[in-house]
Amino acid sequence: MASVVLSEAEKLYIVHGVQEDLRVDGRGCEDYRCAEVETDVVSNTSGSARVKLGETDILVGIKAEMGTPKLEKPDEGYLEFFVDCSSNSPELEGRGGEELGTDIANTLYRVFSCENTVDLKSLCINPREHCWVLYVDVLLLECGGNIFDAISIAVKAALFNTRIPKVHVLEDEEGTKEIELSDDPYDCLRLSVEEVPCIVTLSKIGYRHVVDATLQEEACSLASLLISVTSKGAITSMKKVGKGSLDPESIFEMMETGQRVGKSLHIALQKILDEEESLGTSRPKVGFLG
DSSP states (O other): OOOOOOOOHHHHHHHHHHHHHTTSSSSOOOOOOEEEEEEEEEESSSSSEEETTTTTTEEEEEEEEEEEOOTTTTTEEEEEEEOOOOOGGGGTTTHHHHHHHHHHHHHHHHHHTSTTSSSSGEEEETTTTEEEEEEEEEEOOOOOSHHHHHHHHHHHHHHHOOOEEEEEHHHHOOOOOEEESSOOEEEEEEEOOOOEEEEEEEEEETTTEEOOOOOHHHHHHHHEEEEEEOOTEEEEEEEEEEOOOOOOOOOHHHHHHHHHHHHHHHHHHHHHHHHHHGGGGGGGOTTTTT
């Protein structure tokens, strides 16, 4: 993961500020940086979104393609995640970027493995034969800290924007099945994102923890807790990262903070998505490859 080199004096300045609930950029410990969210930014996808969280810049594109259901779940579609870390940071070139991309993809698989996160049964066309496979491509354009949260926001926004063509299965007298896609671009399937969780990363700095850490703050943190939280405040998964340790009391405090902050994050994100949706095709396109 991209990092910055700080002197001991700089680290001390950041740590002491966090203890007083005052961060270098003026935020409190539970405040996110200003986020920019835009959907439908890539034209040749089923759904897309771009999220800027401080200096962190994420682009997500979702492509719906027909495939065969998995043997263990013959009546469901599924999601596949691919992460490309083509950041400008030298540390993310080559193997460093590949390892981070694999780690992010595995985290997303874990977050979306929880039941009812996405209605996968609605992606099934013909049990055991045909289903929709959603290929979720994540592109890390710039790393400015807190990439897991930004990616989870972008994935949820892209899923909200995803439109899958309606499919009709026709069967002739001989029992041969044919699949017919609707020509009407408005006759499509929309996914419910109500149960899709967002990741809240809490970084332990000194005796306190902060959300949405910058690269400088991440350099002062030895351990972080990644918590996936639904819009109702339910925790679906947790993952500890970093070389440091976390005591049980700190973990419980971080879980409570994650639930509280996560619910607020979902409310703010859904408001942005609903406002953008209400504008329809009249909204100006200023996005990436729009």
